[in-house]
Amino acid sequence: MSYSPKDATAATAAANREAVSRYDMDDRQDFADADRDLLAPFPDKLYATDGRVIFDPARFDYLAEDAPAPDSVHPSLWRQSQLIRKGGLYRVVDGLYQVRNNDIANLTVVEGEDGLVVIDCMASVEAATQGMAMIREHVSDKPVVAVIYTHTHIDHYGGVKGVVDPADVASGKVPVIAPGTVASFDKYALGENVIAGNAMSRRASYAFGSLLDLDATGHVTCGIGITTVPGVTVSYLSPTDGITETGTRRELAGLEFEFLYAPDTEAPEEMHIWIPQLAALTCAENANHSLHNIQTLRGARTRDARNFARYLDETLQRWGDAAQVHYGPHTWPVWGNDGVVTLLESQRDTYKYVHDQALRLANQGYTPLEAAEEIELPEALGRKWFNRGYHGTLHHDVRAVFTKELGMWDGDPVSLHPHPPVESARRFVDLIGAEQVLAEGRRAFEAGDYRWAAQILHTLVFAQPEHQAARELQADAYEQMGYQAEGPQWRGILLTAAKELRTGVQPATFATASPDTILAMxxxxxxxxxxxxxxxxxxxxxxxxxxxxxxxxxxxxxxxxxxxxxxxxxxxxxxxxxxxxxxxxxxxxxxxxxxxxxxxxxxxxxxxxxxxxxxxxxxxxxxxxxxxxxxxxxxxxxxxxxxx
Missing domain, CATH: 3.30.1050.10 (SCP2 sterol-binding domain)
Structure with a gap:
């Protein structure tokens, strides 16, 4: 079925133009960094085994660096997406290379004297295979002597069978190093993605925009990577070497790797890595060119914002004086000691601010939603591009701190035992009347109050799901909210909601419970x-x-x-x-x-x-x-x- 989203309204266009004034649009350092030391662009489209095109860099040409932000995309998200569009094989420093943006996550390869060490493996075998082919052509054909997973998320281990022969891992020839014990890594990597995988996959299809077209009225990028690609091959190999203590070292390919164990942060099992000979540091996903999730919208265990800050500070204490580059499993590196320290200090303070201010307001009696509406980052933090909400957002991170520290109930007795959504909606519509609800929704939409329009129309859609006018108008409201969203996951959720209200449920395109992950459990x-x-x-x-x-x-x-x-x-x-x-x-x-x-x-x-x-x-x-x-x-x- 063909689908044509609507244009941005005058109210949305005005809101997005006004947003420009809140940002330092003249700061172009990220563009220079994202372009730095490109060794080779992607050679061609990326194909699945059945011949489908699963990645085509030309599909993102509408994000050209000189293209102005359209009315249908928040200008901050547009800028981030223009940066994410830049992809290929890059030299980070001599001996350390990255393939970026043929997948949601990066492939990082360290070249030592007698082999290659791969740090994170992308989400799919196809993307990782293409990345390793580029490494072989332009960097080195030395054998892979070790694989490192920085944490337990699928986009960091899913491509492992495109990186290493499973027989070499099984024989002990190539270790797979990961945070936690082998058993705990398997538990969190596989259990989190599979046991609730059906719900997680459906929610992820909204959050990551996989049901939307790639254009300025649909999915632009994931904010931390180019896109999630449906129908790819997700693989898994269990770790063989678990890191459970900070300060643990391994000599790999003639280089020293030192680890900082950082559990219960961005993932249940996570670690930072220091390579002293290269003065190179990664904090995995605890430091990014984006605010991260304290609670993912796709669904996962709630994280500890205080731990983000704690382990970033410990990293600064250990290696902050010596680090000359910080590279991540997403986005582009930061070079120079001043730049690395600024990134880590600022992100440390951002997560601690979110944590502390959420609990300050909780202790004053605020509910999660009230606190989320109240808290803004100080200008010194909020104007840093890498603290903007391209993955997590400040609003839902504040609410997540409440969940982590106080549980699911917001403290208001009315929410303790409410009627389920359909029953509440029917009672509301019976009281107010369907036409009155529709009229109020239309008034709110025309006034540019899209949040209220979506909220009031939700009652009518749930009470009378066949009410086509209500569905269409709620879709219109969601669509404008999506166009105004800085966070790509909020955009994806809102625009997908609009699409499914208009056209019905769209078939699933991705499942975390792949055969490989089920059999590896x-x-x-x-x-x-x-x-x-x-x-x-x-x-x-x-x-x-x-x-x-x-x-x-x-x-x-x-x-x-x-x-x-x-x-x-x-x-x-x-x-x-x-x-x-x-x-x-x-x-x-x-x-x-x-x-x-x-x-x-x-x-x-x-x-x-x-x-x-x-x-x-x-x-x-x-x-x-x-x-x-x-x-x-x-x-x-x-x-x-x-x-x-």
Missing amino acids: PIDILFDYAAVHVDGPRAAGTDLRIDFHFTDQGRDQGQGRDQGQTWTMWIGHGVLNARPGASSDTGLTVTGPKSALAGVLLQPASAGQLAQAGKIKLEGDEGILQTYAGLLDTFDPNFAIVTP
Whole structure:
């Protein structure tokens, strides 16, 4: 279906013109830095294995550096997107190189005496493969001798199989170094992205604009990277070397790497890296050319803003006097000691300001939304381009501090046990009248009060989702709010809401629960993933038990030879539990490799075919699997958001 967004209104155009006065538009240092030491532009379009174009740098030509901001894009976001458009292979310093902006995240490669060390691997195998090919052509054909993940997010490990041969990792030839223990990294990397992955993927499709066209009335960039690309290959290899203490060092390719362990910051497991021979520092995503999320809009665990500040200050204490360049897994580097120190100090103080002022107002009785409306950064912080809200925003970060420190309730009794949205909307519309609600929405829209228009019309859309005039007018309001948003995730959410109100739910384009990530999950998390599929009310009266014997997963407790690993899974009281070890009263044992048992666990109806093919062995009452299959729920990747 073709889709044509509407133009910016006069009110939106005026708001975006007025915004220019709040920024130092004459500061062009970022443009010089983003262009610095380009070795090679991207050679061509990037293709998927099925021939689809998944990245074409020419698609972003509308973001040319001399192009003025259109009325439909906030001028600050337009400027950031013009910077993000710059991409290719860059020299950061001799021995350290980055491929930037064929993907949402960067590929960083350090060249040592006898090999290459890759720091973060982009989100997709396709982008990482293209990046490594450019490294091989223009920098070095030395072997990869180590891979480092800076943290547990998918855009930093998803391309790993485009960087290194899994057999070299499995043999121990190439270590994969990551923050935390191997088990904790797997838990957070895979559990966070998969167990709530269906909801996260749907919300991410809004936040990252993957359902929008790439143009000035749709998706411009992600603010910290060029775009999220649908239909790519996401891979995973578990770490082999965990970093759990600050000051830990590793010698890799003849260079020293020193790590600062920074858990519970931008990710549950994260670390900063110092390479003294290059005077090069990265604080992963704890320091960026953007304010970061304290609570992501796609959905993830709430982060600790105070920890951002704490670990940035510790980094300054350790290496602030010596650092000559700061490079990140997103955007462009900062060169010179003064520049590095300014970045880290300013971002430290920004996160601490958000944290402290949110709690100051909380202690005065403000609710999260009231505090978010009140707090502004001091000019010395807020006018720094790298503190602007291109990923997180000040508004939702303030609210996230409340969530982290005080929980989900805002302290107002009216919000303690409200009616659900549809019931509240029906009562409201019954009281006011549908035509009166529509009239007020139209008045607010014409007055340029788009926030109120969207809010009042939400009641009518949820009470009467078939009310086409309400849907169209709410879409118009969301669209103008999106055009005025500085934050690209707010823009993506609002413009996607407008599109789906007008055209209906758009098919999903991306899923965090890729086959590679599911198969890489530790066994306990695999059972956790199955558990969230169990329909509790339907399973409440069921009592069943199945033993799963994983033939390729190590040794049984106390056995002297390779016996595999057995787990018992049972359902009772509507809950799926599992623990290591065989059961004395199981009704069924399923034996096979992890890849096959994952299929049985998540799609038990497939067990018969797998058994016939000789991939698994079933011993006992096979009817238990039919019972189990009847208890599992399915997740719709296209569930409604802007309608009931």
